[in-house]
Amino acid sequence: MRAGALPSTAYDDLPYxxxxxxxxxxxxxxxxxxxxxxxAAWKALVEGLSPLVWAVVRxxxxxxxxxxxxxxxxxxxxxxxxxxxxxxxxxxxWLASTARHECLKVLKxxxxxxxxxxxxxxxxxxxxxxxxxxxxxxxxxxxxxxRVRYLWQEFEELGERCRQLLRILMASPKxxxxxxxxxLGIAVGSIGPLRQRCLRRLRARLEARGxx
Amino acid sequence: MSDMDDDLGDDVxxxxxxxxxDEEFALELLEEELRQATAILDPVPVALRQIAMEAFALxxxxxxxxxxxxxxxxxxxxxxxxxxxxxxxxxxxxxxxxDVELTPQGLMGQVLPPRSARIEVLSGPQAGSPLTTDDMGRxxxxxxxxxxxxxxxxxxxxxxxTDWLTV
Numbered sequence: 001m002r003a004g005a006l007p008s009t010a011y012d013d014l015p016y017x018x019x020x021x022x023x024x025x026x027x028x029x030x031x032x033x034x035x036x037x038x039x040a041a042w043k044a045l046v047e048g049l050s051p052l053v054w055a056v057v058r059x060x061x062x063x064x065x066x067x068x069x070x071x072x073x074x075x076x077x078x079x080x081x082x083x084x085x086x087x088x089x090x091x092x093x094w095l096a097s098t099a100r101h102e103c104l105k106v107l108k109x110x111x112x113x114x115x116x117x118x119x120x121x122x123x124x125x126x127x128x129x130x131x132x133x134x135x136x137x138x139x140x141x142x143x144x145x146x147r148v149r150y151l152w153q154e155f156e157e158l159g160e161r162c163r164q165l166l167r168i169l170m171a172s173p174k175x176x177x178x179x180x181x182x183x184l185g186i187a188v189g190s191i192g193p194l195r196q197r198c199l200r201r202l203r204a205r206l207e208a209r210g211x212x
Numbered sequence: 213m214s215d216m217d218d219d220l221g222d223d224v225x226x227x228x229x230x231x232x233x234d235e236e237f238a239l240e241l242l243e244e245e246l247r248q249a250t251a252i253l254d255p256v257p258v259a260l261r262q263i264a265m266e267a268f269a270l271x272x273x274x275x276x277x278x279x280x281x282x283x284x285x286x287x288x289x290x291x292x293x294x295x296x297x298x299x300x301x302x303x304x305x306x307x308x309x310x311d312v313e314l315t316p317q318g319l320m321g322q323v324l325p326p327r328s329a330r331i332e333v334l335s336g337p338q339a340g341s342p343l344t345t346d347d348m349g350r351x352x353x354x355x356x357x358x359x360x361x362x363x364x365x366x367x368x369x370x371x372x373x374t375d376w377l378t379v
Binding site for chain 1: 236238239242243245246247248249250251252253254255256257260261263264265267268269270271272273277283285287299336337359360362371375376377378
């Protein structure tokens with residue numbers, strides 16, 4: 001179990017979008033350690049669960065500024081409620097549903113849907129130095145990066161429900177259906193069939209483009 | 213927007229198509245590819261992750277949480293055309309109530325039952341700008357908070373922090 005052997009310094013070196021697998025039992029243990037004041041456990045929770053929170057926020061199509069604020073609010077509230085969360089091993093679902101509610105509230109407060117078909121997103125690789133950046137920059141990877149762009153473009157043009165579901169499923173590590181259910185407010189049983197249908201649609205789009 | 217993709221309806225359980233193992237394998241590959249594309253094109257911003265790390269400072273078992281019990285965005289009937297209406301919030305911690313009204317001009321509020329308190333307007337893990345109530349428990353601040361928001365109150369030897377929300 002990762003939680004037991006948690007190296008307190010190694011987390012900076014872990015790419016946060018990959019590998020930070022934190023399963024349910026681990027989450028419960030990490031929450032408990034964080035409640036007891038263990039900063040490394042908190043760090044591990046942030047590393048492991050940030051992609052999920054970010055995915056839920058992104059799935060709701062807020063403006064960039066609102067997305068950043070909601071992400072922060074969710075973590076501030078999580079820190080605040082840490083010792084009072086009744087089922088620590090369900091912290092992932094807690095984060096997903098808190099993020100969802102906060103997103104819906106911000107959208108409601110705006111009284112209009114914010115348009116975030118952000119044209120910059122396609123060109124905006126991360127502002128931060130990541131391994132992916134060098135990957136994109138390298139000449140040899142040009143073809144592959146083209147493929148990544150196609151894929152992202154076709155994904156963005158899927159209908160709203162598909163885009164939303166797939167964006168959440170794309171968090172790393174892949175969230176369980178419990179978390180997806182909390183993030184979208186849909187029944188666990190409908191997620192599998194919906195996922196299949198959406199991926200099929202995406203594949204059909206890629207095929208139509210001759211990109212499979 | 214391609215609306216033809218939006219007609220999934222709520223009857224997704226009704227289509228009995230099962231993916232063949234080969235197809236499911238192909239879909240899993242596609243999903244994985246998409247996950248990698250996301251990690252490249254829409255990763256968690258590093259600065260945000262850093263703020264979340266620092267949020268551990270907000271973990272404080274000694275303070276009481278004042279829960280949000282009313283939020284005009286959610287609980288009030290919308291008034292047609294009243295886009296500039298103030299946001300009204302009410303928080304409860306036991307017998308203590310905190311009413312807050314946010315307008316573009318600033319913030320005002322009252323601690324009830326009336327009591328004096330020292331108040332910080334928080335926007336993150338750092339200390340917030342300090343306010344003091346009058347004898348009636350009223351407080352004002354002429355800058356309007358934006359983004360993550362909470363109040364920390366010190367009154368009668370106890371510390372109360374309101375639920376965090378985005379304003």
